[in-house]
Amino acid sequence: xxxxxxxxSQHNTTPSQQPHINTADDERxxxxxxxxxxxxxxxxxxxxxxxxxxxxxxxxIEVETPELPRTPGGTVHDYHHDTSDIVLPNHKAVVSHIAxxxxxxxxxxxxxxxxxxxxxxxxxxxxxxxxxxxxxSCIDFMRQLKLxxxxxxxxxxxxxxxxxxxxxATGGGAFKFYDRIKDALGVEVLREDExxxxxxxxxxxxxxxxxxxxxxxxxxxxxxxxxxxxxDPLSPSIYPYLLVNIGSGVxxxxxxxxxxxxxxxxxxxxxxxLWGLLSLLTGAxxxxxxxxxxxxxDNTAVDMLVGDIxxxxxxxxxxxxxxxxxxxxxxxxMKREAEREAEDGGGLANGDRKHGRSGDExxxxxxxxxxxxxxxxxxxxxxxxxxVSNNIGQIAYLHAEKHGLEHIYFGGSFIGGHRQTMNTLxxxxxxxxxxxxxAYFLRHEGYLGSVGAFLKRQPPNWGRRNSLDAGAxxxxxxxxxxxxx
Amino acid sequence: xxxxxxxxSQHNTTPSQQPHINTADDERxxxxxxxxxxxxxxxxxxxxxxxxxxxxxxxxIEVETPELPRTPGGTVHDYHHDTSDIVLPNHKAVVSHIAxxxxxxxxxxxxxxxxxxxxxxxxxxxxxxxxxxxxxSCIDFMRQLKLxxxxxxxxxxxxxxxxxxxxxATGGGAFKFYDRIKDALGVEVLREDExxxxxxxxxxxxxxxxxxxxxxxxxxxxxxxxxxxxxDPLSPSIYPYLLVNIGSGVxxxxxxxxxxxxxxxxxxxxxxxLWGLLSLLTGAxxxxxxxxxxxxxDNTAVDMLVGDIxxxxxxxxxxxxxxxxxxxxxxxxMKREAEREAEDGGGLANGDRKHGRSGDExxxxxxxxxxxxxxxxxxxxxxxxxxVSNNIGQIAYLHAEKHGLEHIYFGGSFIGGHRQTMNTLxxxxxxxxxxxxxAYFLRHEGYLGSVGAFLKRQPPNWGRRNSLDAGAxxxxxxxxxxxxx
Numbered sequence: 001x002x003x004x005x006x007x008x009s010q011h012n013t014t015p016s017q018q019p020h021i022n023t024a025d026d027e028r029x030x031x032x033x034x035x036x037x038x039x040x041x042x043x044x045x046x047x048x049x050x051x052x053x054x055x056x057x058x059x060x061i062e063v064e065t066p067e068l069p070r071t072p073g074g075t076v077h078d079y080h081h082d083t084s085d086i087v088l089p090n091h092k093a094v095v096s097h098i099a100x101x102x103x104x105x106x107x108x109x110x111x112x113x114x115x116x117x118x119x120x121x122x123x124x125x126x127x128x129x130x131x132x133x134x135x136x137s138c139i140d141f142m143r144q145l146k147l148x149x150x151x152x153x154x155x156x157x158x159x160x161x162x163x164x165x166x167x168x169a170t171g172g173g174a175f176k177f178y179d180r181i182k183d184a185l186g187v188e189v190l191r192e193d194e195x196x197x198x199x200x201x202x203x204x205x206x207x208x209x210x211x212x213x214x215x216x217x218x219x220x221x222x223x224x225x226x227x228x229x230x231x232d233p234l235s236p237s238i239y240p241y242l243l244v245n246i247g248s249g250v251x252x253x254x255x256x257x258x259x260x261x262x263x264x265x266x267x268x269x270x271x272x273x274l275w276g277l278l279s280l281l282t283g284a285x286x287x288x289x290x291x292x293x294x295x296x297x298d299n300t301a302v303d304m305l306v307g308d309i310x311x312x313x314x315x316x317x318x319x320x321x322x323x324x325x326x327x328x329x330x331x332x333x334m335k336r337e338a339e340r341e342a343e344d345g346g347g348l349a350n351g352d353r354k355h356g357r358s359g360d361e362x363x364x365x366x367x368x369x370x371x372x373x374x375x376x377x378x379x380x381x382x383x384x385x386x387x388v389s390n391n392i393g394q395i396a397y398l399h400a401e402k403h404g405l406e407h408i409y410f411g412g413s414f415i416g417g418h419r420q421t422m423n424t425l426x427x428x429x430x431x432x433x434x435x436x437x438x439a440y441f442l443r444h445e446g447y448l449g450s451v452g453a454f455l456k457r458q459p460p461n462w463g464r465r466n467s468l469d470a471g472a473x474x475x476x477x478x479x480x481x482x483x484x485x
Numbered sequence: 486x487x488x489x490x491x492x493x494s495q496h497n498t499t500p501s502q503q504p505h506i507n508t509a510d511d512e513r514x515x516x517x518x519x520x521x522x523x524x525x526x527x528x529x530x531x532x533x534x535x536x537x538x539x540x541x542x543x544x545x546i547e548v549e550t551p552e553l554p555r556t557p558g559g560t561v562h563d564y565h566h567d568t569s570d571i572v573l574p575n576h577k578a579v580v581s582h583i584a585x586x587x588x589x590x591x592x593x594x595x596x597x598x599x600x601x602x603x604x605x606x607x608x609x610x611x612x613x614x615x616x617x618x619x620x621x622s623c624i625d626f627m628r629q630l631k632l633x634x635x636x637x638x639x640x641x642x643x644x645x646x647x648x649x650x651x652x653x654a655t656g657g658g659a660f661k662f663y664d665r666i667k668d669a670l671g672v673e674v675l676r677e678d679e680x681x682x683x684x685x686x687x688x689x690x691x692x693x694x695x696x697x698x699x700x701x702x703x704x705x706x707x708x709x710x711x712x713x714x715x716x717d718p719l720s721p722s723i724y725p726y727l728l729v730n731i732g733s734g735v736x737x738x739x740x741x742x743x744x745x746x747x748x749x750x751x752x753x754x755x756x757x758x759l760w761g762l763l764s765l766l767t768g769a770x771x772x773x774x775x776x777x778x779x780x781x782x783d784n785t786a787v788d789m790l791v792g793d794i795x796x797x798x799x800x801x802x803x804x805x806x807x808x809x810x811x812x813x814x815x816x817x818x819m820k821r822e823a824e825r826e827a828e829d830g831g832g833l834a835n836g837d838r839k840h841g842r843s844g845d846e847x848x849x850x851x852x853x854x855x856x857x858x859x860x861x862x863x864x865x866x867x868x869x870x871x872x873v874s875n876n877i878g879q880i881a882y883l884h885a886e887k888h889g890l891e892h893i894y895f896g897g898s899f900i901g902g903h904r905q906t907m908n909t910l911x912x913x914x915x916x917x918x919x920x921x922x923x924a925y926f927l928r929h930e931g932y933l934g935s936v937g938a939f940l941k942r943q944p945p946n947w948g949r950r951n952s953l954d955a956g957a958x959x960x961x962x963x964x965x966x967x968x969x970x
Binding site for chain 1: 588589590616617618656657658660661678679680732733734748750752753754755756757758760761762764765766770787788789791793794795796797799801802809810811812813814815816817818820821822824860872875876879880883884886887917
């Protein structure tokens, strides 16, 4: 990284965000959907929009979304429109594709829209989430986008399919729902490899979007990392790094360069585990409720600490009294205790229930007589959030250690900008690596895959599918996307 | 390891068990509680039993316990007497100490008893578990042992405290309950370091007890590993290894030699997590019920598989369709679905509930309207057992990999001889290490710490506490216990 505060672009600044564009690199502001413009010579990029570049010059994040598109006939609850758009003030050409990353729990949609229906005013990337379970709402939303696209740009002329909307799809759902999407929309659906899209998307965010990547600590919650400066030969490479993508499950991907990545591990204890168990244990109906609940919880009401076992710390091996020895380790005993009291007729009035807690959100999870109104939903939420995050952090550290990687990026919708989650992950990396490894987060952490798929869009008839294995033209494109180091 | 079937001892054989003692090593059958017999010259080992050696010559495991001691006034349910005693047919001296390892959930007790009240017939090591929550039952049991000891051996003469029963205590509870035990029994209580005891106990089991250590696979569920043969110079060292001790929480200890060990990691997702969450989720009242339930469960009813996301496998990176992508990853969606149906008035009669399952053990965990009789206790049990075991397996592999360790021993009461657990742990090690690392299990896996504490008993006035840091006499003892390789 060249400096903490690179000078703002001469061409484009947005005072509130101070985006920095390196004007020494004329190509920097242009990102391929089809960087191989030497291979095709688009005579009219507006008329045949499959062949335009996405112009990211002057791109910045805008937090308030001016207009919230609605799905006609649907409800606003079928999707969540993220409020952090990426404004592309210099992209004036039509974009004829949208991208969707369909995971086990969530479908993440990215599309470009022009400001005020005027091409000259530039536009923005929009970010939406649907529950995968409501994939039909997602498809319906894409149909609206298709109709709008046709309204604005007309139908493509016969034999020039470039003007027609195309769907770039990745994630498992790209395969599972391929026929459904294709049949419902009647458009081309291109399926892209999930891991590759994650990496392309992450590289794009790291290299191109200001105020996107940050570190997290309690003292300095959101400390933005400046983008690498391609004009500075001393600017360190962003590679190698580990990407930890936390969705329903967790994938860990070692990345050595733009095309050089391997999935080295993962864990089935991910967001789906947290959401699933908490929906059973606390009655919470959505992720936000669960996370909010966790914020006010006290995990020590259910977790067994080193101090609970030792009566103090276990100094000899450096385990503090407050270290969590066993997540939910107090529950079994307390539940048994409560059951015995109920059986003995002592019930809730028994003063011996020193661990017993009560509150409005209590629940009875047992079926067989024992009174178990002992655990608060928020305590359970916090405990499980800690358990899952700590565990991912430790496994991420161990994989990073194994492969000699210092930089660990956390992506995926599990994080959702939630401070406790990021703090736990960040602390775990710091703790295990003794400060030698650094955790990074992103403001668009849930959209790595869909942005990667969005960027993979190539002009029609360009032969991108063959180039994927041959590595020729495609390699060039990806290098331009990812290797600005 | 010298051979698969070493010749039986010339002195002692038990036909059903074929124990093998190497008679070339005269000292082999003698294990220190006070191996430093050169430092003290016991004039009468029977009268002053603190100074005798534990004679393990001809030791073997006997599965049926002939007499089950009962705690007078207590119920049999306050403890679990393990049925695998270790018979010591050649130990004829009085043993004046018992050992207890008090963890967060369980207290594990080891004591020696003579056969038929005759010293000449040898005796056996007995193994008992108490819930730590019922520590008073455990203390009461120890009081009975003390009374019996005094009945058999009389009170010690003044100034020679060796005849009095002494408690060797380890685990966090040795510190937390120190005063309580000491006050209740009025005997000496020696506190020993937990990790050190685990290693001493494990080394003892590996080196001295036939048919104790085994590998596990579905095809060959219990394949005993022969003990290392100290007479064979080509017999490989048992070091280095990783011990993964799974109690309420999990400790991972790198062991390079008898006195050379470091706790390298651990996870709070251990037995306490499984027991705690399952007691909340399934209403099961004890560990056995939970494990039995898991055996008949189908985790794919709650886990999200790769096939659920992709509709098939994700061949490119080697993830099979049947791989668990997200533990409990189906739950949130199914619960929401059930709630929506209940809200829509569709209720349980709605034929669309394709994932819905029903059975006698159904439960309603929700509080707020949604009918969630969707999940079977046994499916939940199996899923969580897999999740916790797989996770421990992966972290164990990663630590073993980091430290270059090929042999991984799994100890701790979590395992409890349960086949699914061992199979999952064993498979995880095999999977992650591509067959290069081996998981080992023990028949007395829950008693490593208490056996270690039992073996640490030194004769009175022998200065063992000072020697712990000086490493002189103590080091000798431990080498004799652990380094027969």
